[in-house]
Amino acid sequence: MRKKRRGAGSRGGRGNAGTGKRAGHKKAGMPPQLGRYGFLPRRGFVKVKAINVGWFTDSRVSQLLQSGKATKEGEAIVIDMDNLGYQKLLGSGNTSFKLKIRVERCTESAAEKIKAAGGSVTSEVAEE
Template identity: 40%
Template sequence: MKKHRGAGHRGGRGNAGTGKRADQKKPSIWGDPDYFGKHGFVSKSRAPKISAINLRTIDESLPIWAAAGLVNQNNGVFSVDLTNVGYNKLLGSGALHKKCAITVDFSSEQAIRRCVSLGSTVTVRYPRQEKQTKEKQTNESKAKESAKLARQATQEAEE
């Protein structure tokens, strides 16, 4: 075995030995307050966990679900509540060959279009809401608005 392999010859293990000798230039990690320890936190995600299923998979699974009693069949139409089966989002890959009335929390637009075109219906519990964009006000419009408010305030004060 070689003579100079040990941790004692190399100043210790890991970050040990960073200040063991006096009057030396200290290592850069001493000046970095973020080098050691954990910092901050990761906030809990508020987004729901998505468990998605395709139309093709639904079409293949309908007989199995019907046999298990997870799906009802009335007048040739399968009533499927995907939350009972363990899914909360419907995706549009594949096709349905049986008429279905599907109830689901979330759905893609393509899945809804395909289901409707094949004679099935989709009920979405939480339909997608378009984000409202704030209109940017120019400085001129802000100035006009503040002047208008000032005029109204003076008129009210006079009355």
């Protein structure tokens, strides 16, 4: 005959085996009822798609003119950024084109760079 406590049988198995229908068993399946859980997004946050002044290169401007997304008024090239899917114009980079840009938002540095090239910016909101 063997000893009684040689294997795991005398303690109901190994680890959490054999706990059966005890108190902690059902807690895992119950939904949390109090408090906040998980990620809560910021309310009122609107994602703005932005583009830099330096984006307007020779190839891109000619591509916009060919596709009809930009038009020419004399020497100036008229671009409506809403048609391109952008809401904000940022001031990184430079452009040599005389652009007339209509955009929802525009930084001061972007407006200065466009005006320095002989163009103009029409925006609803001017930002720093």
